Amino acid sequence: MDELLPDYVRQVRDTVNAFMEREVNPFMDEIEKSGKFPRDLVRKAGEAGIYGAVFPESVGGTNLGYIAACVVSEELARNDVRFAACNNQQGSTCPQCIYSAGTVEQVMKYVPRLLAGETIGMMSLTEAGGGSDALGAMKTTAVRDGDVYRLNGSKMWASMANETDVGVLLAKTDPSAGAKGVTAFIVEPKKYSGWTAQPIEMIGLSKALRTNAVFLDDFVVPVENRLGAEGDGFKIVMRALQPGRVTVAAKALGVARACFEDAVRYANERELRGQPIGRFQMIQSDIAEMAVAIEASRALVYKAATYMDEGLPSNRIAALAKFHASQTAKLVADKAQQIFGGYGMAAEYRVSWLKSYADLFFTGEGSANVQKIVIAEDALGYKVADRHHGRTGLRDPRRDDIADEMKAAG
DSSP states (O other): OGGGSOHHHHHHHHHHHHHIIIIITTTHHHHHHHTOOOHHHHHHHHHTTTTOTTSOGGGTOOOOOHHHHHHHHHHHHHHHTTGGGGHHHHHSHHHHHHHHHSOHHHHHHHHHHHHTTSSOEEEEOOOTTTGGGTTTTOOOEEEEETTEEEEEEEESOOTTTTTOSEEEEEEESOGGGGGGGEEEEEEOTTTSSSEEEEEOOOTTSOSSSOOEEEEEEEEEEEGGGEESSTTOHHHHHHHHHHHHHHHHHHHHHHHHHHHHHHHHHHHHHOEETTEEGGGSHHHHHHHHHHHHHHHHHHHHHHHHHHHHHTTOOOHHHHHHHHHHHHHHHHHHHHHHHHHHGGGGGSTTSTHHHHHHHHHHHHHTTSOHHHHHHHHHHHHHTSSOTTTTTTOSOOOOGGGTHHHHHHHHTO
């Protein structure tokens, strides 16, 4: 499909690959052994413009669009998905929340530094008992106390929470109101007390870029760090998760491509009875299925990104892309591991841990079952997937609303 992409998107692909081959790929194994978060590499990625594709130049973005952002995510994951773990925190969900709902002062204070990789971002929504009903089942509370809110409770699966400088966290300001009682906050764990992040041991995933449990004990958030009004959390997080869903689908696609490329290389190198195993029909059958699934997923992911670039209703197509790409990653990783045989579980081959990331993307940014519900209810006419399109009242980074507001303010 590269031939159908605009020249500037292909240049983005080349830029990302060159960056990864020069700055990340040679060093990532040693970083993993040390377990040290690669803050300097995140900053270099920011300086290279890797995190700014969907944001306007007024906040430090490159204004290249969602297709470019998906290509960035895909190539980061294809090269080394471990480093790609912070891509959404730096260039999607976290800054998207702030850009879409923050005051001009909040946007200009936080978003440019996130995109530049100068600060480490995070978005924390899910709780241990919440799962796919993260908002309705939320127990974390935020109680106003003069000019601050005090947050109490806990969160799960908060990527980079042990490193974050600036994050977005959801808590209930009205526990009796269900999802309508949820409010979004800009949090700064290194400035205020009451924040504890505990990395979670995850088999096969990065030891340097971690997901965490977060414990909040009267954690302080100044009132000026509230995003939007009390109760706006639902629409803010939904607005950010839609593009996040597409970029995570692109990551899953990148993992599938990495597994496929490794499997093809191994099938041509590994010999059995005097010939490469790729000459055997059972291996060829697997290779063919993998190739078809990858191309189908790319078509869906790029179509979803195109809809978003054109400002078209895109929740339904985003759900299709996320579901298909996560299925593809699991299928391709599994077949690649079978092609490698026993070596597919050996640490010297990355397919052994790529399979864990395929499992991760099956769940992250909306589980496969949730995507199926969105798709099925839309198809059956029970609930139109794109019913909220254009009705949120939030900013769109592709229109550079913030620049217009700054001009209007003088």
